[in-house]
Every structure is written in structure tokens, then in C-alpha cells.
Amino acid sequence: MAVLDFAHLTWEEVRDLDRTKAVAILPVGAVEAHGPHLPLGTDVIIAETMARAAGARLAARGYDALVLPPLAYTAADFAAGFPGTVSVRPTTVTALLVDLARSLARHRVSVLAVANAHLDPAHLAAIEAAVVQNGPEAGARIVFPDITRKPWAVRLTAEFQSGACHAGQYESSIVMAARPELVREAIRRSLPANPRSLSVAIRSGQTSFEAAGGPRAYFGSPADAGVDEGARTIDVLGAILAEAVLAELAP
Numbered sequence: 001m002a003v004l005d006f007a008h009l010t011w012e013e014v015r016d017l018d019r020t021k022a023v024a025i026l027p028v029g030a031v032e033a034h035g036p037h038l039p040l041g042t043d044v045i046i047a048e049t050m051a052r053a054a055g056a057r058l059a060a061r062g063y064d065a066l067v068l069p070p071l072a073y074t075a076a077d078f079a080a081g082f083p084g085t086v087s088v089r090p091t092t093v094t095a096l097l098v099d100l101a102r103s104l105a106r107h108r109v110s111v112l113a114v115a116n117a118h119l120d121p122a123h124l125a126a127i128e129a130a131v132v133q134n135g136p137e138a139g140a141r142i143v144f145p146d147i148t149r150k151p152w153a154v155r156l157t158a159e160f161q162s163g164a165c166h167a168g169q170y171e172s173s174i175v176m177a178a179r180p181e182l183v184r185e186a187i188r189r190s191l192p193a194n195p196r197s198l199s200v201a202i203r204s205g206q207t208s209f210e211a212a213g214g215p216r217a218y219f220g221s222p223a224d225a226g227v228d229e230g231a232r233t234i235d236v237l238g239a240i241l242a243e244a245v246l247a248e249l250a251p
């Protein structure tokens with residue numbers, strides 16, 4: 001079986017797929033500020049690499065992985081104060097995901113796996129709401145492993161688990177591995193570490209990167225990022241999503 005770009009297929013190719021053995025994967029990111037060294041679409045890039053890594057694992061297990069065009073617009077309130085951040089209402093995201101699951105189900109695709117790389121709490125809640133609203137029978141089952149939670153988070157890097165996980169070592173490494181030409185390397189290497197934890201800030205009621213102590217929209221240590229770490233993390237993200245899908249498909 002194969003990893004297929006869904007939007008590059010023709011309708012007859014989709015018709016001829018064994019859709020009982022197909023899993024749709026939706027990369028989900030955001031268009032938002034990611035420090036002075038990473039592009040606005042960083043989370044979309046990360047989500048696409050996660051989707052493909054998961055797809056390769058699912059293909060090896062006998063499923064066609066249908067990688068959908070990514071969802072790049074979502075709730076991004078924490079970064080809203082920075083030029084370039086585009087944010088939509090969480091309810092819009094929830095409705096879109098539920099509609100996608102229903103439309104795919106009409107074509108007998110029974111699983112919609114969400115490869116999510118954007119960690120804004122309002123966005124995570126919007127995906128969770130879609131899982132609940134979708135219900136067990138209405139649409140394709142939405143599989144959403146939230147990497148900020150157990151059992152997944154502990155498999156990611158120490159910086160990620162510290163909560164200083166926006167445009168720092170963790171995300172910079174992935175972009176260096178996936179799209180190195182988009183990293184502003186001279187700036188990245190010059191940035192001092194910002195160890196403030198976004199998860200701590202969120203728990204104490206902060207609602208913006210500025211209030212959380214990130215005046216340049218990064219947390220963590222971009223200067224410590226590297227291609228090898230990025231490749232390892234992509235592999236782990238793919239494994240997490242593939243395992244979540246296979247658990248859902250298990251009889």
C-alpha cells in the first residue's frame with residue numbers, strides 16, 4: 001500500500017481504491033508567528049511531515065494513507081498580537097472537521113486521522129469538540145492523539161515536555177529537517193534561550209505569547225536545534241499518529 005496525496009488523485013483513482021483499507025490523514029497547523037527565524041506556516045510544515053511519516057507506517061501495515069490538503073487556518077489567539085498571525089474562531093474549526101468527517105464517510109473512508117502540530121489551547125479544544133460532535137456513527141471516525149497529553153507527550157523531547165515548546169529547539173529542529181531553506185539560520189543561531197513554559201503560563205491564566213514572556217514569539221532554545229533531532233522527532237510524531245490509528249482500527 002502507499003502514501004497518496006489525496007488532491008493529486010483523480011476521482012476514478014479514488015473510486016478504484018479499496019477504501020476499506022484506506023485512512024485519510026489531515027495535517028493541521030496554523031498561520032502564526034514562530035519567532036524571528038521560522039516561517040508563519042511552521043505548524044503546517046510540521047503537521048505535513050507528521051502525516052507522511054504516519055502514512056508510511058500505515059502503508060507498511062496494509063493501509064493506503066490518503067494525505068489530505070492541510071488545514072492551515074485555525075484558532076491562534078496566543079499569537080494574535082504578532083503581524084502575520086491569522087486566526088479563526090474555534091467553532092469554525094470544529095464545524096469544518098465534522099463536515100470533513102461526514103463527507104469522507106459518504107465516500108466510505110471510515111477514519112480521519114488528525115496530524116496536529118498547533119498547540120494553542122483553544123485550537124486543541126476545537127478538535128476535541130469535533131471528536132465529540134462527530135459521534136460514533138455520523139462521520140468518519142476522527143482519530144486525534146493530542147501530543148500535549150499522556151501517553152504521547154512523554155515520547156517527545158525534554159524541551160517539548162517543559163512547555164517551552166513554541167519555535168524553540170523542538171520545532172526549529174523539525175523545520176531544519178523538513179524545509180531547511182525556510183529557516184533564517186543566522187537569526188536562529190543568535191537567539192538567546194527563553195525557557196519560560198507556555199503550559200505553566202496557560203495554567204496561570206495568560207492568554208498571549210507576550211503575557212507568557214515571549215516578546216518575539218518564541219519559547220525554548222532555537223540555537224540548540226539540529227537536523228538530527230528534527231528527523232528523530234518526525235519519526236516519533238509519525239509513530240504516535242500511526243499507533244493511534246491502528247488502535248482505533250483494532251478489532
Ligand SMILES: [Zn+2]
Nearest residue numbers: 042043167171
Ligand atoms: Zn508551532
